[in-house]
Amino acid sequence: MLGAIEQLLKDEIGLNSQSVGLSVIRHALKERMTATGIGDLHEYWSVVTRSRSELQQLINAVIVPETWFFRDRDAFSGMTGYARAHITRRRPIRLLSLPCSTGEEAYTMAMAMFDAGYGADDFTIEARDISSRNLEQAQLALYGRNSFRGTDLAFRDRYFEPVEEGGYRPNAAVLGRVHFKLANLLDPPEAAELGGYDIVFCRNLLIYFDRPTQDRALDRLEQFLAPGGLLLVGPAESALPIARGFASARLPMAFAFVRAPKTQPVEPPRAVTPAAPPAKPVARPAAPMRPAPPKKPPAVSRPLQPKESPAPDPRAASLASIERAANGGRLAEAREAALAHLAQFGPSADAFYHLGLVQDADGHPAEAIQNYRKAIYLAPDHREALAQLALLLQRQGDGAGARALNSRLDRMANRSGS
Structure with missing residues (x-):
């Protein structure tokens, strides 16, 4: 059942x-x-x-929401930069946030547009989600500490008002630019009402679909875009639009794409990809299976000196047990340990990564790809997950996806100087 x-x-x-x-x-x-x-x-x-x-x-x-204001700031700066450079203002700019979750993304889009110098009459934002519970919270628009993360919170002073019962609410100008509605991306009647959007945010939704459903969703998103429109996806999804005929908008760390001209090939010729230099992360596939660093014995093993031993971190101990089982080739044990960790502690990039490793080794590439993508969603700079996903996509014949991930690894290496 x-x-x-x-x-x-x-x-x-x-x-x-x-x-x-x-x-x-x-x-x-x-x-x-x-x-x-x-x-x-x-x-x-x-x-x-x-x-x-x-x-x-x-x-x-x-549908459990996990979002906050100005999450992945580069996406919003990329959005406004693209709008100024490529979208004419003969009419108000149309933006779509789908899924909009509890509203933080859609309201952030409005704040970013105001910060970029646009007026209230210059743009409109449609916000859609499949959860009526999320939409109720979005329209209530009352936000607490969890929605404000990071150190740069100057936007809160500019665009929010404190509420007597606690929390903050966006000001009238921000609230007035966003319109919410219950919608399903895959529902044909709803899809018929959507279209002509200059900018579409569809971030961290595709990772919850299998590959055929991802293809359906991307085809639908392409239909939503106006000519020259911009699609933004999540970090873990950046290889998917390219495989469906989109082209990178070349906005650093925004994970933004435009529809490729129809005269161009959808996918580059499948030439043999040269081996990556030894210094690059993807050239070290064995690296993710490195032994776990030695850990101190848990406090319970020294009953005579309990105060001298720090209390063990159950989350770290659980992750270590997953890694030990995976490194020891005990795939079933590692899989069960990873699932137990996720059930007890919630989403974890390392747990999803090791679960992907186990599924990859056990001959289940589709499941491994999903879990590698979830690890990257939670930790966009997770090099091991990026490297393993690139290798797996290459083996699956998705050369474009593998090259996109390898390019990300190269950029990360250049930034860090490694």
């Missing part, structure tokens, strides 16, 4: 259960069965397949 629930979510919203882990789906099921007072999974299946309202609540429970 759990498999039927997984298929239902895939059919409705394109969710690949392996991309989020079964623990997330089980948790969502538990939440909804408790809320509805249903104790039997078969009975819940009967309810959720008959009630669109309950299906929406299940989707809400599965």
Whole structure:
């Protein structure tokens, strides 16, 4: 029955259960069965397949937001720079945020446009999400500490007002530029209403789809764009648009793409890719399997001196156990340890990376690619995940995707001087 629930979510919203882990789906099921007072999974299946309202609540429970204002600042500076250079102002510039989650991205787009010198009449932002719960929070527009991360928070003084009950709300100018609506990227009726956007943010959604669904989504996103429009995706998704005929907009670290001219080949000829120089990370595929550094024995092993030993970090100890099992070739043990870590501690770049390694070694490349991408989403500069994903894409025949990742590795090496 759990498999039927997984298929239902895939059919409705394109969710690949392996991309989020079964623990997330089980948790969502538990939440909804408790809320509805249903104790039997078969009975819940009967309810959720008959009630669109309950299906929406299940989707809400599965979609867990993780966002904040000015997340990946280069994307927003790239957006405004591209708008000034390439988008004429014969009409208001149309922008789309999909998925918009709890609103932080869409409101950030408005703030960035204001900072770039655009007036309120110069642009409009449509914000779409598949979670009605997320949209309720976005329209409430009350944000606490978790939505403000990093050290540069000057924008909060410019665009937010403190609220008596605690938190901050965007000012009227920002609120007035964003329009929210429940929508599904893969839903044909909704897609028919969308189109002609100059800038589309679709970040960190494609990693939750399998490859055929990613292709469908990218085709839909291409239809949304006006001629000369700009598509921005997440760091872990940057190889996907290129494989579907997009071209890089050459905006550093913005992960931005434009539709390639139809006269150009969709994908470069499949020439043999020269081996990378030894100094480059991808030329050291064995590096990710390096032994874990020695760790101090946990405090419980020295009962006579408990105060002299620091309390062990359970998260670090869990990650170390995954790495030891993977390095020792105990694939089943490493897989179970990684899944247990994700269930207990939540998303982790290193846990997803090691899970990808195990799946790669165990002959499951599609699952490995998904987990490498999730690791890169959480840690865009995770060199080992980037290198392993590049190698795997090359083996799968995705030369364009591999070259894009290798280029990122080269840029990272140049920045760090290594």
